[in-house]
Amino acid sequence: xxxxxxxxxxxxxxxxxxxxxxxxxxxxxxxxxxxxxxxxxxxxxxxxxxxxxxxxxxxxxxxxxxxxxxxxxxxxxxxxxxxxxxxxxxxxxxxxxxxxxxxxxxxxxxxxxxxxxxxxxxxxxxxxxxxxxxxxxxxxxxxxxxxxxxxxxxxxxxxxxxxxxxxxxxxxxxxxxxxxxxxxxxxxxxxxxxxxxxxxxxxxxxxxxxxxxxxxxxxxxxxxxxxxxxxxxxxxxxxxxxxxxxxxxxxxxxxxxxxxxxxxxxxxxxxxxxxxxxxxxxxxxxxxxxxxxxxxxxxxxxxxxxxxxxxxxxxxxxxxxxxxxxxxxxxxxxxxxxxxxxxxxxxxxxxxx
Numbered sequence: 001x002x003x004x005x006x007x008x009x010x011x012x013x014x015x016x017x018x019x020x021x022x023x024x025x026x027x028x029x030x031x032x033x034x035x036x037x038x039x040x041x042x043x044x045x046x047x048x049x050x051x052x053x054x055x056x057x058x059x060x061x062x063x064x065x066x067x068x069x070x071x072x073x074x075x076x077x078x079x080x081x082x083x084x085x086x087x088x089x090x091x092x093x094x095x096x097x098x099x100x101x102x103x104x105x106x107x108x109x110x111x112x113x114x115x116x117x118x119x120x121x122x123x124x125x126x127x128x129x130x131x132x133x134x135x136x137x138x139x140x141x142x143x144x145x146x147x148x149x150x151x152x153x154x155x156x157x158x159x160x161x162x163x164x165x166x167x168x169x170x171x172x173x174x175x176x177x178x179x180x181x182x183x184x185x186x187x188x189x190x191x192x193x194x195x196x197x198x199x200x201x202x203x204x205x206x207x208x209x210x211x212x213x214x215x216x217x218x219x220x221x222x223x224x225x226x227x228x229x230x231x232x233x234x235x236x237x238x239x240x241x242x243x244x245x246x247x248x249x250x251x252x253x254x255x256x257x258x259x260x261x262x263x264x265x266x267x268x269x270x271x272x273x274x275x276x277x278x279x280x281x282x283x284x285x286x287x288x289x290x291x292x293x294x295x296x297x298x299x300x301x302x303x304x305x306x307x308x309x310x311x312x313x314x315x316x317x318x319x320x321x322x323x324x325x326x327x328x329x330x331x332x333x334x335x336x337x338x339x340x341x342x343x344x345x346x347x348x349x350x351x352x353x
Contacts, residue, residue, distance in 0.1 A: 001335065002119065003317055004342040006060040006246040006295035007195075007217040008046060009132070011090035013299050017044075022102060024049045025313045039261065043303030046314045048102050052121040054315030058106070058339070060216055060295070061094065061127040063087040063151075066158055067135035074160045076135075083136035091149060094129070103127050107150050108353025112346060128346065130193060130216065133158030133167070140184050147188050152350065154185060155193035155216070157201060165205075167196040168228045174204040186211040191349045194218070194238065195295075199227065206237045212349040213241040214342075217248040217295035219278040224256050232285060239286050244341040246295020247275040251306045254278070258306075265309040272308045272316075276323050279337065289333040293341045294320070 013019045017038065019028050025047045035041040051059070065086035068076035077083040097103040104124040106112050115126040130153035137143050143154070156178055157167030164178040174182070178201065185192060186209060194202060194215045206213075215238060221229035230238070230245070238245060251265055252258035254274040265271075279292045298307060298314050310319065324334045 001055065001318070001321055002058070002116075002339045003054060003056040003294060004058045004060075004339040005056050005298075005314070005317070006214065006244075006293055006342055007130075007132075007248070007297045007300075008059045008061055009064060009297070009300050010046070010059070010061045010127075011093045012062065012064055012301075013044070013046065014093050015086075015090055019044065019047075021047045021097075022049075022100070023047060038301070040299070040301065040303030040305060043305050044299050045303060045307065045311060046299040048125060050313040050315040051125050054313075054317050055121060056125070056314060056317065057119040057121075057123075058115065058126040058128070058342075060130045060153065060342075061103075062130050062132045063090045063136070064132040064158070065090075065136045066133050066160075067163060068160075072160065080136065080138050080163070084138050084142065087131070087136045087146075091129075094127070098124070105129065105150050106346075106350070107152075108351045109347055110353035112343075112350060116343075128152050130191075131155065132193075133162060133196070134164040134178075134181060135162055137164070137181070140180055143181065143184055144188075147190065151190075153191035153193050153214070153216070154181070155195050155197075156181060156205070157196045157198065159196070165201040166198045167201075168198070171198050171200055173200045174208075179204075179208065182209050185209075189349055189351070191345065194243070196228070199231075199234075202234060203237075206241065212345050213238065213243040214345050215243060215245045215295075217246045217297040217300075219248055219253045219275075220281045222281060223278055224253055226253070228253060235282055235285050239291050242291075242345075244291055244293045244345055245282055246293045246342075247279050249275060249296045249298055249307045249311070250300065250302060251308070254308070260306070265305075265307065270308050271310045272319055272323055274308065276320075276327060280327060289329060289336050290341060292337055294338065
């Protein structure tokens with residue numbers, strides 16, 4: 001079954017982790033044996049061969065470059081100009097992968113339809129470009145530039161304080177720059193990614209934004225109590241927007257009491273079933289399966305040490321239909337979860353072409 005994964009940091013892995021994603025996952029792991037500059041070395045799960053093996057034919061692929069002040073303890077770029085330049089390096093990598101026949105960018109509904117009609121595991125993997133955290137947009141004019149090269153979704157915040165919106169582990173309403181950003185996004189009919197918005201910014205965005213909305217990789221606060229997760233009231237607001245929420249596979253978001261660098265997925269019973277728990281919680285609130293999807297965030301600065309123990313590579317997402325069947329989901333509902341719900345939002349958001 002075709003899978004849409006709504007959140008993969010492909011260019012970050014290529015450009016900052018120096019991973020050649022054309023190689024199989026096991027070859028990349030072998031190259032990284034003995035490296036200790038990052039906690040997930042030799043533990044990656046994502047590469048192009050495994051995406052094809054898992055029939056993950058369409059992904060939402062990110063650009064990401066956070067601006068941070070020199071006093072911040074968060075990692076990032078010390079000027080907005082550096083952050084913008086980093087996103088352009090990431091864009092160049094996507095273009096190079098297109099030239100190599102590995103990827104094809106989806107810009108409009110015509111391109112989406114063509115890709116879905118012709119996709120098989122030997123063809124280029126389709127990707128829609130998303131910006132995780134808007135810090136790198138130097139001005140609103142840079143949003144228009146980015147739309148011109150194919151950016152179709154934006155998450156205004158990430159971790160900590162942001163230039164446009166505050167994100168995870170911070171607080172505060174949308175500032176004037178953030179409100180201006182959302183107004184321009186709405187004019188362009190871009191997808192607002194509500195992931196990572198702090199509570200105040202989330203509610204501001206829900207009140208003012210009338211364009212398409214999704215949450216590419218987010219789980220439920222009722223199951224794991226943290227501000228990174230959505231409360232039931234936030235989930236209800238997203239459902240009212242006809243949004244889709246992508247189940248994330250970062251273990252600390254899946255099971256309570258996870259300790260980074262200490263906890264073990266098997267010891268914590270962190271399996272794909274836990275993602276289904278979060279999905280099912282959303283479905284119980286909605287009364288249907290129209291608002292859940294997959295947004296793994298696999299290899300989002302973590303690897304096998306911090307993802308479900310029953311995943312060796314991203315290809316193992318094909319286990320999910322069986323798990324959903326055991327929970328009583330119908331074939332039609334499963335198809336919605338695996339790809340249909342994301343495609344509904346994409347078809348509403350993308351220009352006709």
